[in-house]
Amino acid sequence: MRIFFFLLLFTTVSRVQAQQQYVTEKNIRYYADSAAGRDAYRDSQCMLDLYYPKGAKGFATIVWFHGGGLTGGSKELPKALMEKGYAIVGVGYRFSPKVKAPTYIEDAAAAVAWVFRHMADYGGSTRLIFLSGHSAGGYLDMMITLDKKYLAKYGIDANSVAGLIPFSGQAITHYTIREERGIKNTQPIIDEYAPLYHVRPDAPPTLLITGDRELELLGRYEENAYLLRMMKLAGHTRTRLYELQGFDHGGMATPAFPLLLKEVAAITKEIGEKK
Numbered sequence: 001m002r003i004f005f006f007l008l009l010f011t012t013v014s015r016v017q018a019q020q021q022y023v024t025e026k027n028i029r030y031y032a033d034s035a036a037g038r039d040a041y042r043d044s045q046c047m048l049d050l051y052y053p054k055g056a057k058g059f060a061t062i063v064w065f066h067g068g069g070l071t072g073g074s075k076e077l078p079k080a081l082m083e084k085g086y087a088i089v090g091v092g093y094r095f096s097p098k099v100k101a102p103t104y105i106e107d108a109a110a111a112v113a114w115v116f117r118h119m120a121d122y123g124g125s126t127r128l129i130f131l132s133g134h135s136a137g138g139y140l141d142m143m144i145t146l147d148k149k150y151l152a153k154y155g156i157d158a159n160s161v162a163g164l165i166p167f168s169g170q171a172i173t174h175y176t177i178r179e180e181r182g183i184k185n186t187q188p189i190i191d192e193y194a195p196l197y198h199v200r201p202d203a204p205p206t207l208l209i210t211g212d213r214e215l216e217l218l219g220r221y222e223e224n225a226y227l228l229r230m231m232k233l234a235g236h237t238r239t240r241l242y243e244l245q246g247f248d249h250g251g252m253a254t255p256a257f258p259l260l261l262k263e264v265a266a267i268t269k270e271i272g273e274k275k
Contacts, residue, residue: 052087060128065137113154138169142195201235211252
């Protein structure tokens with residue numbers, strides 16, 4: 001009987017989500033002065049795509065940063081996150097070597113600031129803004145959440161982020177930033193451009209997800225494991241780490257998406273119960 005009830009509930013929720021209409025708006029500039037045309041590269045790169053449930057109210061938003069080593073890629077709206085009742089924001093940002101650190105980190109913060117300023121206009125809740133992304137995107141998530149100065153520039157407390165869920169993000173100083181300094185990618189560095197440098201006890205709930213430690217890019221699992229340990233030692237009680245065994249760096253995103261959705265649903269419910 002209990003199994004039947006949950007199957008019926010799941011089917012009902014799925015039908016409601018399928019009936020919900022969604023709208024996509026593309027190429028929204030997130031820097032307020034973009035139209036001034038003072039920086040052509042910024043104006044061409046610093047745009048976001050927005051996908052949201054039409055007419056809905058109080059829904060969560062997942063801000064998604066694409067991967068590409070901080071040197072390439074393009075903004076995307078992951079299909080695995082669509083038609084789930086959430087808004088998705090796919091963010092574009094500038095790349096090295098045309099720009100250098102911290103420019104792309106500042107772009108990420110500006111995009112998230114746009115989301116905090118504008119999602120209520122579309123019906124979303126500013127209490128339910130989640131940050132996620134793969135590889136370089138996960139690195140950007142962690143930097144602008146753990147180092148509070150980037151969002152503070154816009155008057156936003158990084159602790160307002162509902163949840164941080166990076167996929168295989170670099171926890172030490174990103175290898176592209178090291179390459180900008182002439183340092184090889186196998187030389188680990190932890191400085192102001194490393195999420196590990198900014199561990200703190202009051203950060204938002206954090207779910208770290210990586211691929212198999214034997215298949216991941218360089219030491220990506222071990223970096224995240226060290227971040228987990230140091231967050232706990234700093235007093236943060238809501239950091240967890242999932243290792244997706246059998247999946248490499250590129251392939252881990254597919255099984256990670258359901259974990260992201262589960263985390264968003266759990267935190268959304270928790271915040272809703274605190275009202």
